[in-house]
Amino acid sequence: MTAPGRQCGDCTLCCKxxxxxxxxxxxxxxxxxxxxxxxxxxxxxxxxxCRTFACVWLVNELLEEHWKPSKSKLVLTTSEDGLEVRCDPGFPDAWRKEPFRSELREWAVSGEAPDMTVVVIVGQRMTLVTSEHEFDLGIVGPDERIELEGTKVVNATVVKASDLEQ
Ligand code: SF4
Ligand code: SF4
Structure with a gap:
C-alpha cells in the first residue's frame, strides 16, 4: 500500500x-x-x-523524501535476504553520494544482527555493503547466492544456489 502523501509523480525509474x-x-x-x-x-x-510492483520509497514513509528514485537515482526493493538498491546505470555512483552512502552503512549495521544484507546493484555488478567494508561481488547471476562468513561479515563470496543446497 502506498504511504500517505507518496505517489510516483514524475518518477518512472523502475520502468528502466x-x-x-x-x-x-x-x-x-x-x-x-x-x-x-x-x-x-x-x-x-x-x-x-507492473501492477504489483512498488518500490520501498513509495510504500514506506520512514524512507525520507530525498530517497525518491527520480531524485536519488536509486530504486530500493526488499528480498528475503534484505535490501536491494538498484542504481540507475546512467548515474552509477549515485549510491556513493551523501547522505545515501552513510545511510546504507547505517542500515548495514542494524541489519547485521537479524542477518539482513544491503546489496547495491549497478548494471550487472553487485556490491555488498557492510558496516566497515564494501565487497565487490562482481556479476551475480540469477541462480547465484551470496554466502557470508561470520556474524560480522569478514568475507563474502558468490556461490551457485545448487551448490548451497548440497
Ligand atoms: S521507482 Fe518507485 S516511485 Fe518511481 S515509479 Fe517506480 S514505484 Fe514509483
Ligand atoms: S508496462 Fe510496466 S515497465 Fe512498461 S512503462 Fe508501463 S509500468 Fe513501466
Whole structure:
C-alpha cells in the first residue's frame, strides 16, 4: 500500500532498472511503453508485474523524501535476504553520494544482527555493503547466492544456489 502523501509523480525509474518478464524487458533498459518522467502509455493494460510492483520509497514513509528514485537515482526493493538498491546505470555512483552512502552503512549495521544484507546493484555488478567494508561481488547471476562468513561479515563470496543446497 502506498504511504500517505507518496505517489510516483514524475518518477518512472523502475520502468528502466527492473526486468519485466511478461514483456521480455531486460534490466536497465527503458520499457518501450514508458515515457520517461511522465508515465506508462499502457497504464490501464500494464502487466501484472507492473501492477504489483512498488518500490520501498513509495510504500514506506520512514524512507525520507530525498530517497525518491527520480531524485536519488536509486530504486530500493526488499528480498528475503534484505535490501536491494538498484542504481540507475546512467548515474552509477549515485549510491556513493551523501547522505545515501552513510545511510546504507547505517542500515548495514542494524541489519547485521537479524542477518539482513544491503546489496547495491549497478548494471550487472553487485556490491555488498557492510558496516566497515564494501565487497565487490562482481556479476551475480540469477541462480547465484551470496554466502557470508561470520556474524560480522569478514568475507563474502558468490556461490551457485545448487551448490548451497548440497
Ligand atoms: S521507482 Fe518507485 S516511485 Fe518511481 S515509479 Fe517506480 S514505484 Fe514509483
Ligand atoms: S508496462 Fe508501463 S509500468 Fe510496466 S515497465 Fe512498461 S512503462 Fe513501466
Amino acid at each position: 532498472v527492473m526486468a519485466i518478464e511478461e514483456l521480455a524487458k531486460p534490466v536497465n533498459a527503458w520499457c518501450a511503453h514508458c515515457r520517461p518522467g511522465h508515465g506508462c502509455m499502457i497504464y490501464a493494460n500494464r502487466p501484472a508485474e
